[in-house]
Amino acid sequence: xxxxxxxxxxxxxxxxxxxxxxxxxxxxxxxxxxxxxxxxxxxxxxxxxxxxxxxxxxxxxxxxxxxxxxxxxxxxxxxxxxxxxxxxxxxxxxxxxxxxxxxxxxxxxxxxxxxxxxxxxxxxxxxxxxxxxxxxxxxxxxxxxxxxxxxxxxxxxxxxxxxxxxxxxxxxxxxxxxxxxxxxxxxxxxxxxxxxxxxxxxxxxxxxxxxxxxxxxxxxxxxxxxxxxxxxxxxxxxxxxxxxxxxxxxxxxxxxxxxxxxxxxxxxxxxxxxxxxxxxxxxxxxxxxxxxxxxxxxxxxxxxxxxxxxxxxxxxxxxxxxxxxxxxxxxxxxxxxxxxxxxxxxxxxxxxxxxxxxxxxxxxx
Amino acid sequence: xxxxxxxxxxxxxxxxxxxxxxxxxxxxxxxxxxxxxxxxxxxxxxxxxxxxxxxxxxxxxxxxxxxxxxxxxxxxxxxxxxxxxxxxxxxxxxxxxxxxxxxxxxxxxxxxxxxxxxxxxxxxxxxxxxxxxxxxxxxxxxxxxxxxxxxxxxxxxxxxx
Numbered sequence: 022x023x024x025x026x027x028x029x030x031x032x033x034x035x036x037x038x039x040x041x042x043x044x045x046x047x048x049x050x051x052x053x054x055x056x057x058x059x060x061x062x063x064x065x066x067x068x069x070x071x072x073x074x075x076x077x078x079x080x081x082x083x084x085x086x087x088x089x090x091x092x093x094x095x096x097x098x099x100x101x102x103x104x105x106x107x108x109x110x111x112x113x114x115x116x117x118x119x120x121x122x123x124x125x126x127x128x129x130x131x132x133x134x135x136x137x138x139x140x141x142x143x144x145x146x147x148x149x150x151x152x153x154x155x156x157x158x159x160x161x162x163x164x165x166x167x168x169x170x171x172x173x174x175x176x177x178x179x180x181x182x183x184x185x186x187x188x189x190x191x192x193x194x195x196x197x198x199x200x201x202x203x204x205x206x207x208x209x210x211x212x213x214x215x216x217x218x219x220x221x222x223x224x225x226x227x228x229x230x231x232x233x234x235x236x237x238x239x240x241x242x243x244x245x246x247x248x249x250x251x252x253x254x255x256x257x258x259x260x261x262x263x264x265x266x267x268x269x270x271x272x273x274x275x276x277x278x279x280x281x282x283x284x285x286x287x288x289x290x291x292x293x294x295x296x297x298x299x300x301x302x303x304x305x306x307x308x309x310x311x312x313x314x315x316x317x318x319x320x321x322x323x324x325x326x327x328x329x330x331x332x333x334x335x336x337x338x339x340x341x342x343x344x345x346x347x348x349x350x351x352x353x354x355x356x357x358x359x360x361x362x363x364x365x366x367x368x369x370x371x372x373x374x375x376x377x378x379x380x381x382x383x384x385x386x
Numbered sequence: 387x388x389x390x391x392x393x394x395x396x397x398x399x400x401x402x403x404x405x406x407x408x409x410x411x412x413x414x415x416x417x418x419x420x421x422x423x424x425x426x427x428x429x430x431x432x433x434x435x436x437x438x439x440x441x442x443x444x445x446x447x448x449x450x451x452x453x454x455x456x457x458x459x460x461x462x463x464x465x466x467x468x469x470x471x472x473x474x475x476x477x478x479x480x481x482x483x484x485x486x487x488x489x490x491x492x493x494x495x496x497x498x499x500x501x502x503x504x505x506x507x508x509x510x511x512x513x514x515x516x517x518x519x520x521x522x523x524x525x526x527x528x529x530x531x532x533x534x535x536x537x538x539x540x541x542x543x544x545x546x547x
Contacts, residue, residue, distance in 0.1 A: 080431050089435040096428035103424075118467065122401065125474045129394065173417040182412060189405050196398045203391070224545070227479060231539045234472065238532045245528070253457075257450045260430070264442050268434040298468065305475050 039140035040130040040212050044310055044371055046148035047123030051303065052364045054116030054155070059357045061109050062350070073102045074281045081263055081273035101162075108162045112155040117299065119151030119188065124306040126195055131214045133198030134206040143194040150187030157181030216312050222321045223308045229329045230304030237298030237336075244290050252287050259283060286343060293340040300332035300360065307367060314370035324366040331359030389487065389494035393477030396498045397470045404466030404505075411459060419459075423452045455512040462505040469501035469531065476538060483541025493534045493541075500530030 037045070076099045083091035126147065133140055157180035164177040174182075263276035307328070314321055334356030341349040387395075430445035476497060480490050504527030510520040 084431055084435045087435055087437070089432040092431045092435050093428060096424065096431070100424050114464075118471075121471055125471060125478075128478050129474075173421070174413070178412075178417075182409065185405065185409050185412070189402060189409065192398065192402050192405065196395075196402065199395070199398065203395075227482065228539075228542050231535065231542050235532070235535045235539055238528070238535055242528050242532065245524075253450065253454060256453075257446060260427075260446050260449070261443065264430060264434040264446065265439065268437055268439060268442070295464075302468075302471055302475060305479060309478060 037141070038130075038137065038212060039133075039144040040127045041313075041371075041374070042141060042144040042148060043123045043127035043130070044313060045368070046144075046151065047120045047127060047306075048364060048368045048371060050120030050123060050148070050151050051117050052120075052361055052368060054113055054120060055357060055361045055364065057109075057116065057155075058113040059354055059361065061113060062354055062357070065109060066106070067347075067350075069102055069106045070281065070285070073099055073106075074277060076102065077280065078274060078277045081267035081277060084264070084267035085270055085273075105162045108158050112159040114295075115158060116151070116155035119147075119154060121299075121302055121306060122188075122192070123147060123151060124310065126192075128215065128306075128309050129195065129199065130212040132202045133195055134201035134208050134211070135198045136208050137210045137212075140198070140208075140212070143191050143198070146187055146194075147191035150184045150191060153184035154181055154188065157184055215309060218312050220311060220318075222311045222318075222325045225325055225329070226304045226308030226311070229332075230301045230306075230308065233301030233304060233332055234298050235301075237294055237301060240297065241294045244294055248286075248290055252283060255283055256280070289339050289342050293336040296339065297332070297336040300328075300335070303360075304329060304332060310367075310371065313374050314367050315373040316366075316370035320366070321370070324363040324370075327359050327366075328363035331356045331361075331363065334359065389480055389490035390477045392491075392494045392498060393473045393480065396501075397473030397477060399470075400473065400501060401467055401470035404463055404470055407466065408463045411463060415459070419452060419456050423449060423456060426452060451515075454515065458508050458512050462508045465505040465508065466501075469505070472531075472535075473497055473501055480538065480541075482545055483538060484544035485537075485541045489537075489541075493537045496530045496537075497534035500527045500532075500534065503527035504531060 076095050080092055080095040080099070083089075083095060123144075126144070130140060133143075135143070157177050160177035161175060161181065164175050166173075166175045169175045169179075171179075259276055259280045263273045263280065266276055267273040307325075311321065314324075316324075335353050336356075338345075338349045338353035338356060342353065426445045426449040430442045430449065433439070433442035433445055476494075480494065483490065483493075485493070504524055507520050507523035507527055510523065511517070514520055
């Protein structure tokens with residue numbers, strides 16, 4: 022393949038190949054998802070939890086007052102609050118997951134045996150699906166069932182499900198391209214193999230990412246073995262006590278408080294587990310795209326250190342939120358911001374890529 | 387099949403399977419499950435307001451059973467896709483460990499088996515609540531994944547620049 026850089030200028034930007042579409046789109050989706058997550062954590066999460074607690078307390082008071090219609094009404098409010106919380110969390114998680122998949126597909130482009138036009142179309146379909154899926158999920162709470170011909174599925178859900186179908190179609194397309202390569206087909210304008218890179222940045226991200234994933238798995242196994250079933254049993258016990266107290270005319274504020282504390286314990290356990298693994302995956306993925314980050318070594322190292330530091334600060338301080346309260350939450354948010362800034366720094370480097378690597382020999386055979 | 391091909395193809399298949407499961411779940415199961423969960427919790431409190439505590443307890447039991455399934459169905463979906471990503475990524479980088487192809491193959495097989503079986507065992511728990519077989523399968527699956535990750539970490543640590 023000829024160089025995709027503009028001839029005669031080493032500083033010109035490379036044209037958007039399928040790989041660059043996936044790298045740029047993937048990093049942008051991850052950065053967008055993380056920014057949304059930080060905004061959600063600061064402005065929505067705790068406020069939503071407090072409102073849910075208030076609504077649950079109102080339910081217990083309605084029980085004490087023998088007012089079952091008020092119980093139903095308050096539960097409608099709780100349902101709305103839970104949907105608001107759940108859809109924002111899902112939008113955050115799915116946007117980042119789509120970004121990770123995009124980066125992975127970028128790494129496999131040398132082995133996708135389609136011509137460059139088809140590869141790019143598949144890449145664009147994937148990024149479009151990765152963007153529309155979280156948008157659809159986010160809108161579910163606001164659009165509801167307005168103008169929907171279905172009983173329980175609204176137009177925003179239709180958008181999200183259609184975007185999910187786009188992602189699946191693109192993924193199957195990539196798998197078909199890989200299968201063609203495996204069967205001996207080769208594209209004349211195939212993407213070049215990733216250069217063999219043993220730089221400090223790559224090794225540090227690779228080793229750091231693997232350790233982060235391992236820590237996340239161990240923590241997850243510990244949580245599933247020791248906390249999951251205990252949490253489920255505690256929830257049932259607390260709800261039973263809440264019902265008995267309020268039906269007996271007592272104040273169930275203590276049970277409502279216990280219930281809120283239990284939900285917070287579960288949330289921090291799951292958030293710490295999932296974030297440390299996600300950051301580990303991110304570090305390994307970013308280790309592989311380092312040759313496409315068009316920055317000086319000093320800046321590349323700085324972004325690597327910032328990313329790994331943020332990757333450990335966020336899950337550790339999320340876990341400490343139950344002990345240290347909002348201070349730990351604030352530090353965790355700063356950790357997330359550090360990862361986000363490092364990502365944007367690398368994204369700038371990828372956007373400034375000149376195509377120099379594409380001018381080197383090394384096509385997948 | 388080499389270790390990297392096994393991980394990349396296996397990972398892509400697992401990711402597609404996890405997404406198809408998620409799509410099927412979102413369209414045909416999730417809304418109904420959430421309605422049932424919310425409905426039984428609301429019913430429990432309505433029964434309590436009418437001072438029918440046995441009925442309230444039954445509704446709480448129904449809520450707990452539905453939530454038990456819901457948590458595991460979501461966990462299986464997210465773990466299938468998450469582990470598929472780990473497989474694909476390791477398919478791309480496993481050659482950079484200091485190990486020979488045979489050791490890499492053992493790591494790849496352990497990771498693939500664990501990635502398929504662990505979320506599968508989690509789903510199995512929704513059909514056989516708390517059965518020892520599904521719990522043991524989940525433990526073995528997660529041990530395979532952790533063992534493979536540990537071996538890969540050692541391999542990367544032994545890698546020379």
